[in-house]
Amino acid sequence: MDIRSFNPPVRTLMGPGPSDVHPRILEALARPTIGHLDPQFVAMMEEVKSLLQYAFQTDNALTMPVSAPGSAGMESCFVNLVEPGDKVIVCQNGVFGGRMQENVERCGGSAVMVQDDWGKPVDPQKLEDALNANPDARIVAFVQAETSTGAESDTKTLVGLAHKHDCLTIVDAVTALGGTPVKVDVWGVDAIYSGTQKCLSCTPGISPVSFNERAQQKIRNRTGKVQSWFLDLNLVMGYWGGGAKRAYHHTAPVNALYALHEALVMLREEGLENAWKRHQRNHLALKAGLEAMGLSFIVPQGARLPQLNAVSIPEGVDDALVRGRLLTEYNLEIGAGLGALAGKVWRIGLMGHSSRAENILLCVGALEAVLSEMGAEINTGIALGAVQRALSA
């Protein structure tokens, strides 16, 4: 066994996450490790909580990073809020709604699935019908920004409907946070989770979550224990809950939290609204280039996430070959389709630090070069100009 130190290639990450990590964040990640109960670390934890409240636009006291990836943040919401026998309405319009169903069922709940086509946003009318048909439902869950399709659903409207029927809401904001408005308090979202490796442009591995008072009340009134010891918020909050006396629960991922802290400081420096505008502007430039080439979006206009652009793969083009050439010839990663969309779409991310003019030019230019060399039927010679005009507009 001859295994040496691993030196990764330098890629441009324009898939569905991880996104490009800013050097400031990588540098923060490598600062000296200190103890998870060190007073200076504890003070930093308080700052991370405040910064996450800003990112989520909430005053929720229970706002913190789960020490594991977004899937664990999702599970954290479900295992704490869903008790055996609870009926949960899950709106599915992509891969991650299906994962929500798995979570509900593994918690002993029953999932009522409301299906929409992949690529479409969740239809509020269908949710309302399901709420009327299931007056005993306790919770509504859906994905604001479907990472598998690039479609955005209307969280404000869906949460409003759920509340009218006295349901709590669980919202997936993994791809949304930092790239498109997420307004937890104004919209009244009860429980929400996200990830670090999308529009926060941090390294993957941590999942910010937030729960409002109503969600906490349901957790406090549980009749049985939360089935996960690691994710039991009653215990986790003994550590993250603040105050001078913190109880050890698990060893926090110290350096990963340095990185998240730095990513959130950078988000605050830019300002949330400026970050949303930047994602939108760069989406329009990418769109101009891709459409000039003849590629088309799978999500209808008005529901497109600026940070995740899913386009149909042109007829007869070998999906894996194109992505492979982009990676080996240009060190450029774009995303494959997931689930039902595998082989049919590419997912091009413009998330966080990846959402930059130079990345758009690289992506459009490299795609045009590779596709035209492979003989795909695309328009050539006009895409880069279209990008440039959109960026200057």
Added chain:
Amino acid sequence: MDIRSFNPPVRTLMGPGPSDVHPRILEALARPTIGHLDPQFVAMMEEVKSLLQYAFQTDNALTMPVSAPGSAGMESCFVNLVEPGDKVIVCQNGVFGGRMQENVERCGGSAVMVQDDWGKPVDPQKLEDALNANPDARIVAFVQAETSTGAESDTKTLVGLAHKHDCLTIVDAVTALGGTPVKVDVWGVDAIYSGTQKCLSCTPGISPVSFNERAQQKIRNRTGKVQSWFLDLNLVMGYWGGGAKRAYHHTAPVNALYALHEALVMLREEGLENAWKRHQRNHLALKAGLEAMGLSFIVPQGARLPQLNAVSIPEGVDDALVRGRLLTEYNLEIGAGLGALAGKVWRIGLMGHSSRAENILLCVGALEAVLSEMGAEINTGIALGAVQRALSA
């Protein structure tokens, strides 16, 4: 809100973990992030698996890092192996046996507790009695290296007893791995979990696990789904299981795995047996210094972990004040007592990169300086010499 970049102090970490992280590992952590499905990342994952097989001394194919801290590694073992109704014998001689009980019960199993005094190893006779009294038990779980007390139990003997009674075994090796022998195959351990932030001297946040064929068979024969989607090994192995075609499960903590890879490369460079010897030699030097000062170990000789030294706090000494002064005056972290031992012991770690001669001198010297200034009844002027003699022996 005026929050700036966080610059941690530079500490010497001699608590129960995290331990000092070698600069090579911090440097690896900060290498450029690439995608979790990038062929080069996938190749590195294979190396991490091989290196973990070496660390665990096993050929188990199902050997990999869980993308979350040691508590999640523990939960990973229990949620996959314990089915509702399963009877599990848990040997408890410290905090972490209690956490195992929580895990069993939250999986719907019933825990038969075998209690030993905190600070003592697990008594094989008590386990045998419990096995005889509970012929329907399916699993035996215990902690090889109790992080809360510094006591080491005899894994080989305990596993042998469990197998004689046809039980599977789950072993906690969080503090053991890399510091003291852990021989998964020779001892026949069925499922085992560890952490990165102890004797591997990596940053906290990842939990290496290994399952043998018999454990996997129990997982395959489950009648119901694993209650955790995130930790369901059937799904996780779609990603970690090897082969060219990996299925996306969750986004791996890419940079944290760079760091683990580097930590394991360093372990291999030193050699496991050399690492065990180094931990033992340095333990004896620390012991010489502490005993010369008049401090005494709470664990009987022969069951002491070289990497975690729990000593009684001298009568009348203010625990928190001493640890506070060590931290502020010498940037030295030692560990407090946990659970029943809070306020009664200090836990001094010599784990991984922290297990160095200079750390021993610093710790013994600083303790002597602070304790004597506070008027504690200790011997002065002889501890450093005792350390020096032990190191030269």
